[in-house]
Amino acid sequence: MSSSSKDIKNTLQYLATGLVAWEETPPDKRDQIPQALRLGMSRMYAAAALSGKPVPTTLPEFFKKAASPIKSWWEPAKTLSTIPDNATLIEDGLVSDFAREWALSGKDSIHQNQELILVELKEFCDRYQLEESYRKARELIGIQPALKLVQLRKKLDTKELAKVRDFFKFDDEGFYRPVTDLFGGIEYRLCPRCGYFQRLWEGEYICRKKSCELIVRKQKLKNIRVISAEEISEWVAVTPGVHRYGTIPGIWELFLRDKLVELGAKVTLYPQVDRYDLLVELPTQKWAIDVKDWSYVSEERLSKVKCQPDVDATFVVFPDENDLNIPAIRKRKKFQPQALKGLQLKTIGEVIKAAKEIV
């Protein structure tokens, strides 16, 4: 698949997801455009600006067009055979079945929608060359997914985070929300590993992320912070989607960075606004590292990771402790070289060991 057809598919997916979200929004709240729809439209607009082909730019215009065949008003759609000629986004005044099929759906749909803010932050920082702001925002989400509002405010006053302050508003689109808007309860507990609010499951508090809970048990982590219902109004936390897609992978990325820095390596987190996760500079070697906390590894997933130029090796790195990943890593020889395209699969432990041999 060429990258442009992938872009078209992604844009269509955002538009469809946004329309479904729009339909689910109560009519009195429809002045807030769903994030996915906004992102889809801005992507469509950005691509059209390059090609010179017009696209709807306002919401009323978009809704009007959405009722007619996509291929009649959106030039790039014509190149995709997976879009039927007569497919529309809106049908009989409702979101079409076609759009529903394309919308991010299933049990993770809320999480996937919340994850869009991570994409938006990246696009924003990329556009305005805010590499350091991006790094600080991702570090904050990784290290403190839950904190007191006064602490968050102080952080947002710092130079780099102030530049991306808009992503930290407490509306439906910010990274953090008041905890009382996210979860109910009479007592609140923070996971001793990731620092996010646990959930009550069959009478027991556990981390919302299964792999995190496994590690808590394996490492026998016990320093659980308890926050009472009286105190909770002072607290804010990232949304569950941001926890899943930002905090949890961030923990591994930050862990590996710290370990490599301890060894004396020079490490750049999210170089060039997240082209990959870590650039590691050792006396004789330069590595590009992408850390994945995937629950499964497949050739298809690996084919989306890019082998970086200008480095000696690109590693796709998996946590050691994550039991779900270990079988794939053990059987790594089964992956075809063409699927790997020069990528090397390693565990975090193996990367640290390899770095030790060089420094």
Ligand SMILES: [Zn+2]
């Ligand atoms: Zn956790």
